[in-house]
Amino acid sequence: MTTSQHLADRAALDQLVFMSSSEGIMIFESIRDDVGVIVDLRHVDANPAALTIVQRPHEELVGNLLSKTFPGNFETGIFTHYKRALETGTKDSFEIHYRHEGLDHWFDVSSNPVGADLIIITFVDVSRIKRASALLARQEEELRFILDAVPARIWYKDDKNTILRLNQAAADAMGMSVEEAEGANAYDLFPLLADDYHRDDLEALDGMEPMLGIVERFAPKSGQQGWISTDKIPLADSAGDDRRLLVVSTDITRLIAAEEELRLANESLSHFASIAAHDLQAPLRQIGMLSDLLKEELGDSDKEGKAGTVVAQIQATSKRLRMLVTRLLDFSKVGTHALKLTGVALEDILEASLGEVGLDKAEIATVELDLDEPSHVFGDPILLTQVFTNLFQNSLKYGPKEDLRLTISSKVSKGLCTVTVWNNGEKIDPDFSERIFEVFSRLEDSPKVDGAGIGLAFCRKVITRHGGNIWLDSDNREGARFVLTLPSYAKSTGMTGPVQ
Amino acid sequence: MKIFIVDDDPMDRMFICNALRNQGADLTLMECENGRQAVEETSNTEPVYALVDIRMPGLNGFETCAAIRTNRPERECHLRVLTTSSATDDHDTAIEHGADAVHVKPATSAEYADLARAILADWNIVTQH
Numbered sequence: 216m217t218t219s220q221h222l223a224d225r226a227a228l229d230q231l232v233f234m235s236s237s238e239g240i241m242i243f244e245s246i247r248d249d250v251g252v253i254v255d256l257r258h259v260d261a262n263p264a265a266l267t268i269v270q271r272p273h274e275e276l277v278g279n280l281l282s283k284t285f286p287g288n289f290e291t292g293i294f295t296h297y298k299r300a301l302e303t304g305t306k307d308s309f310e311i312h313y314r315h316e317g318l319d320h321w322f323d324v325s326s327n328p329v330g331a332d333l334i335i336i337t338f339v340d341v342s343r344i345k346r347a348s349a350l351l352a353r354q355e356e357e358l359r360f361i362l363d364a365v366p367a368r369i370w371y372k373d374d375k376n377t378i379l380r381l382n383q384a385a386a387d388a389m390g391m392s393v394e395e396a397e398g399a400n401a402y403d404l405f406p407l408l409a410d411d412y413h414r415d416d417l418e419a420l421d422g423m424e425p426m427l428g429i430v431e432r433f434a435p436k437s438g439q440q441g442w443i444s445t446d447k448i449p450l451a452d453s454a455g456d457d458r459r460l461l462v463v464s465t466d467i468t469r470l471i472a473a474e475e476e477l478r479l480a481n482e483s484l485s486h487f488a489s490i491a492a493h494d495l496q497a498p499l500r501q502i503g504m505l506s507d508l509l510k511e512e513l514g515d516s517d518k519e520g521k522a523g524t525v526v527a528q529i530q531a532t533s534k535r536l537r538m539l540v541t542r543l544l545d546f547s548k549v550g551t552h553a554l555k556l557t558g559v560a561l562e563d564i565l566e567a568s569l570g571e572v573g574l575d576k577a578e579i580a581t582v583e584l585d586l587d588e589p590s591h592v593f594g595d596p597i598l599l600t601q602v603f604t605n606l607f608q609n610s611l612k613y614g615p616k617e618d619l620r621l622t623i624s625s626k627v628s629k630g631l632c633t634v635t636v637w638n639n640g641e642k643i644d645p646d647f648s649e650r651i652f653e654v655f656s657r658l659e660d661s662p663k664v665d666g667a668g669i670g671l672a673f674c675r676k677v678i679t680r681h682g683g684n685i686w687l688d689s690d691n692r693e694g695a696r697f698v699l700t701l702p703s704y705a706k707s708t709g710m711t712g713p714v715q
Numbered sequence: 716m717k718i719f720i721v722d723d724d725p726m727d728r729m730f731i732c733n734a735l736r737n738q739g740a741d742l743t744l745m746e747c748e749n750g751r752q753a754v755e756e757t758s759n760t761e762p763v764y765a766l767v768d769i770r771m772p773g774l775n776g777f778e779t780c781a782a783i784r785t786n787r788p789e790r791e792c793h794l795r796v797l798t799t800s801s802a803t804d805d806h807d808t809a810i811e812h813g814a815d816a817v818h819v820k821p822a823t824s825a826e827y828a829d830l831a832r833a834i835l836a837d838w839n840i841v842t843q844h
Contacts, residue, residue, distance in 0.1 A: 493799070493800070496799055497799050500820060500821075501726050501727070501730075503822050504730050504822065504824060505726070507823055508733070508824060534822075537822060
């Protein structure tokens with residue numbers, strides 16, 4: 216092969232590369248001013264790829280000045296790159312987001328000076344990659360924002376107890392930075408509890424079912440210990456070697472502490488009340504007995520005398536005190552005794568209560584029952600009977616002495632049975648609507664009304680323990696109207712309303 | 716007829732003793748102020764009639780009933796618990812420990828009289844009333 220043949224082949228090959236390259240190639244010559252400074256470039260040639268990328272025909276470019284065809288090159292400083300490359304004779308490459316002459320592209324550009332006045336510019340449109348990675352960065356930022364904005368602690372883990380990602384709250388709780396914790400293993404970060412955490416992770420992953428509301432200890436190596444409530448949600452399409460799950464925890468340390476404190480307080484209060492009531496009962500009973508014996512000793516000799524009156528007063532007072540103590544003891548028991556829950560007809564309970572206070576007799580009061588059929592409730596029949604007995608006793612005590620009317624109605628809706636007890640007595644001042652439910656609270660301090668002031672407190676305690684509520688309906692225009700809710704009971708299915 | 720009254724509270728012993736005496740039966744009332752004394756003093760008696768309180772220092776009423784029964788298992792024993800407690804748990808426990816019946820201590824002398832009469836009738840002890 217001759218040298219000339221060789222050169223001709225080489226030129227043909229270069230031409231082929233120029234024409235078929237997927238990179239844009241543009242060739243410029245420099246335009247200098249009077250003192251030899253490069254002030255512009257003139258298009259010498261451009262390959263098909265370049266024309267496609269910049270969307271111009273060949274004839275619009277070749278022979279024309281860069282300042283006319285792509286003036287944006289001057290505004291963006293690209294021209295300065297070319298100029299410097301020509302002046303120094305060194306290659307240069309840079310990335311530019313070019314938004315001129317109707318173009319909006321990311322270009323990866325290389326400039327290759329050939330001699331002092333010719334420069335070959337090659338460029339690739341990297342817009343798609345750039346946009347994809349910008350989107351990815353944006354999404355990453357959004358995800359990070361969402362994760363960190365949530366107050367819960369969030370971990371994203373694999374099936375080997377490795378923390379792949381976590382949010383700021385989780386990292387803070389562990390006494391670490393997000394960067395430190397990501398990629399670390401729970402076995403290193405939670406030496407005491409990692410086994411338990413891992414076991415639950417695997418259970419959620421094996422069952423492909425979320426595990427919700429796990430109450431567990433939180434004891435990181437370097438953070439504050441406490442209690443958390445955790446949900447573990449397996450990633451739906453994770454399987455095989457690539458199983459992932461989301462772990463979301465809320466700090467319930469204070470809640471647990473408060474619950475425990477409350478439980479202890481309740482327990483000791485109840486214990487105290489029960490002991491106190493027991494220990495009070497014995498001497499009280501004895502005072503009653505001693506006054507009985509004293510009365511017998513006095514016999515008929517002093518029946519109308521002063522001693523007899525005093526003894527009678529002692530008997531009455533000790534009887535009242537005994538009643539108070541008994542009621543207090545009953546009240547203290549309600550808080551702790553296990554409820555014997557069962558489905559029971561409201562009507563049966565009401566009838567038992569009405570009988571208990573003698574309201575089943577027509578001459579005492581007009582009682583009207585307006586019950587939603589069927590009104591079955593889920594509760595402890597003995598305690599509920601006591602609740603209605605107390606309410607009816609109040610009607611008798613505080614209602615009109617003549618022509619007492621009592622209306623009891625019920626409505627069942629959404630798993631709740633709402634019962635209202637109305638009497639035509641005096642309307643209770645709404646200001647006292649809460650105070651009447653307190654222990655030893657009585658609105659009327661009149662000797663003719665006998666009571667301990669525990670009845671309504673007892674009712675509220677019982678109803679609350681059943682998951683219901685009891686209140687005075689202060690919107691009621693006349694009479695006294697109490698409303699209470701209880702979980703309803705569907706006799707056919709055995710389904711109950713919400714029970715605490 | 717000998718009846719043991721086992722109660723650490725002298726006043727409570729007095730109430731039930733009064734009520735029993737007033738029934739007019741021929742009774743010897745033996746007061747014991749604790750369970751140990753009751754077990755000792757009943758050991759040579761047959762049949763045993765006893766009214767036992769639950770809450771006592773030392774042997775409580777349950778333990779006292781059980782001890783009296785096991786002391787001489789073959790003899791005739793009539794044990795009743797007399798208590799301030801109205802808790803059903805206590806009642807069940809008393810029965811489990813060998814009491815025949817449980818009574819709540821009355822609060823009036825009329826009730827005491829009724830109780831005394833009922834117990835003596837259950838035990839077939841003849842009264843003059």
